[in-house]
Amino acid sequence: MGTALLYGLGTAIPLVIGAAIGLRTTLPKPLLASLMAFGAGTMIAAVSNELFEPAFVQAGAFTAGVALFLGAIVYVSANHLLERRVGASAVGWALMLGTVLDGVPENTALGVSLGSAGGLVLLVAIAVGNVPEAIGGSALLHRQRNVATGRVFLLWVLTGLVLVAVTVAGRVLSDHLGATPISTVQAFAGGATIAVLADSLMPEAYREGGWWVGIATAAGFLVAFLLR
Incomplete structure (x- = not known):
């Protein structure tokens, strides 16, 4: 339980740090794009x-294949519904809600993976990916939607706490499930993560950073691969 709590905090603290950065400063778009691309590379290795x-x-x-496709279908459907309900005029809210939508399957898989002494690569991948999402989301909420600084920061803290709780729940779940259900959860999370990369993270990184993001993605993959 203690390990799951620490790993959960390891994914939540980058959110809080990213939110603080987004509220206090404006980072260059190429830098944010490189962070997103690096995170995408780590996620590719983690999924595999x-x-x-x-x-x-x-x-x-x-x-495993059915669970993988179900994960992708559920994410794509939920993300499409979110875009239709929230709309392009509320990008900051979409980023924050998208972080939760991404994070629930990822952090569940992280908690489940801890039962087999795994999870380090997945932790790094989630943590790196959370930073640019929180930076962009907090900045847009504060500057474009005029949400108070304190409220924006609190929202991201609450989002982080949700991810911690999900990680711990995944670890508890792994103690009461057999090997096949655990594998199904892992494959489902993998499918959702692939959909996140294809729908959101990698297109956004390329749009903001251009050709350089391919190198950053490869660097993220290499780092995650070496952490196995």
Whole structure:
């Protein structure tokens, strides 16, 4: 339980730091894009090594594959609904809600992975990806939607606490589930994460950073791969 709490905090603290940075300063767009691309590279390695591969080995191609596609379908559907409800005029809210939408399957998988002494690569991937999301979301909420600084910061703190709770819940869940259900959760989270990368993180990084983000993505993948 203590390890799950620490890992959960490891994903939440970058959110709080990112929110503080976004409220106090404006970082260059290429730098933010590079952070997003680096995070995307780490997530690619995490999905391959810590989510889908263990599920594939344990549960087999059919179960892992179905769970993978379900994860992607659920994320894409929820994200589409969010965009329709919130709209382009409230990008800051969309980023914050999107962080929760991304984080629930990712942090659940993180908690579940701790039961098999894994999770380090996934922790790094989630933490790196959370920073630019929080920077961008907090800045947009404060400057474009005129939400008070204290309220914006509190919202991101609450978002971080949700992710901590989800990580701990995933760890508790792993103690009461068999190997196949755990593998299904991992593959489902992997599918959702792939959809996050394809729909949001990588397109946004390329739009803001251009050609350089390909190198940053490769760097993130290498770092995560070496942490296995």
